[in-house]
Amino acid sequence: MTGRIILLNGASSSGKTSIGHALLPLLPDPWFFIPADAIGAMRSTVHTRVLDDAEIADMLVRTRRGYHRAVAALASAGNDVIMDYPLSEQWRLTDLLTTLTGYDVTLVEVRCSAAELERRERARGDRPPGLARSQSLVYAHGTPDIAVDTTDTSPADCARQIAVLLPTVTPPKAFDRLRDRLLPRPHP
Numbered sequence: 001m002t003g004r005i006i007l008l009n010g011a012s013s014s015g016k017t018s019i020g021h022a023l024l025p026l027l028p029d030p031w032f033f034i035p036a037d038a039i040g041a042m043r044s045t046v047h048t049r050v051l052d053d054a055e056i057a058d059m060l061v062r063t064r065r066g067y068h069r070a071v072a073a074l075a076s077a078g079n080d081v082i083m084d085y086p087l088s089e090q091w092r093l094t095d096l097l098t099t100l101t102g103y104d105v106t107l108v109e110v111r112c113s114a115a116e117l118e119r120r121e122r123a124r125g126d127r128p129p130g131l132a133r134s135q136s137l138v139y140a141h142g143t144p145d146i147a148v149d150t151t152d153t154s155p156a157d158c159a160r161q162i163a164v165l166l167p168t169v170t171p172p173k174a175f176d177r178l179r180d181r182l183l184p185r186p187h188p
């Protein structure tokens with residue numbers, strides 16, 4: 001039996017990581033919380049040569065493709081996994097739809113107003129200015145399974161909403177609908 005996957009999708013600073021941490025103790029079973037950033041953080045930051053821009057871009061694509069497959073590998077052994085990951089490029093979504101075919105994925109959209117995103121981005125100071133706004137334009141991909149809005153709601157309350165709604169989500173789930181819409185159908 002494969003594990004379940006919850007994908008927290010939202011712009012930078014929308015509150016995905018905060019919700020992920022708050023959600024773990026509210027779930028009845030042991031889940032892994034694996035933010036995409038955790039994979040990047042395991043990569044060496046010092047090398048014997050300097051990568052050019054194209055090599056850096058390749059490395060980031062490899063890292064993200066690896067993240068998708070690492071989550072699938074854990075879930076294939078029956079582990080339940082929460083992902084913290086903005087679907088901010090179309091290829092991320094299509095690669096995930098392919099990689100996670102056959103898995104039970106619940107897509108949670110983490111929303112936040114543009115003004116509050118910019119306030120948080122300025123306050124934390126560890127993200128490039130404008131990242132949140134650029135991602136907020138492209139992170140929605142139709143109707144999610146669950147949506148929370150962190151503009152005026154704490155991460156703990158958003159996590160409680162997700163924990164309550166999770167058992168009520170029925171197929172076809174957002175990933176199944178997106179797969180039908182975005183991936184070419186296999187020939188008979």
Ligand SMILES: Nc1ncnc2c1ncn2[C@@H]1O[C@H](COP(=O)(O)OP(=O)(O)OP(=O)(O)O)[C@@H](O)[C@H]1O
Nearest residue numbers: 011012013014015016017018120124150153154155
């Ligand atoms: N519901 C909330 N209300 C107020 N502040 C929040 C809320 N959620 C998160 N924050 C604050 O916003 C900042 C970003 O939060 P967090 O790291 O959870 O966002 P994220 O979506 O995971 O961002 P990124 O994708 O850039 O890693 C943090 O300083 C956090 O304390």
